[in-house]
Amino acid sequence: MSENLSHLIEHSAQIAWDYLECTGQISDAAFASRFLSTTVEEMVRKGERRRLMLTNRAITAFEHRSNKEAA
Template structure:
């Protein structure tokens, strides 16, 4: 399988998962974070689509958590 198809498949898997779980953020931002994460793993030699997708999802979740303004806890 070519690198291009590997990237496309991994991206589609990650995007579909985030969309289905309601975690998808702004499209441009989400796409950039996912693609950057996939590219970084490819440079390290990873070629398994599910591994690429799962790591990209983890990267997006970490990014989204850092980008979210912290809100004080509400009680009562």
Template sequence: MSIRCTVESAFFIAWSFLEKTGELGAPDISANIILDAIEAQLKTGERRPLMLANRAIDAYRHASRLSSAREARRG
């Protein structure tokens, strides 16, 4: 499987899961977080789409919690 197909597959898995659970936020920000997480893993040699997706979901959830905590402190 090519890197492009791997990224597309992992992104689709993560995006679909987050969308179905209602966790997906603004599309542009969400896409950037997911893609950044996938790219970081690719740099370490990970190539399994499901693993890439699962870790991207974890990264997205972590980023969402940090964002929520910042908003709570501000307001």
């Protein structure tokens, strides 16, 4: 199944957003949106095309950033 890159980025970031929102981890919607989109886009530029990998890595990056800010 071929998916154009903009849709891949959008869908991966949306899945990550949905998970983080459901778990109550999004306090600043604008920041979270930019962070997830940028993180996924950077991975796509480096060659990653697996949606699940993009989504999971974006979630992990967001959680790590949130944990650093809380410390």
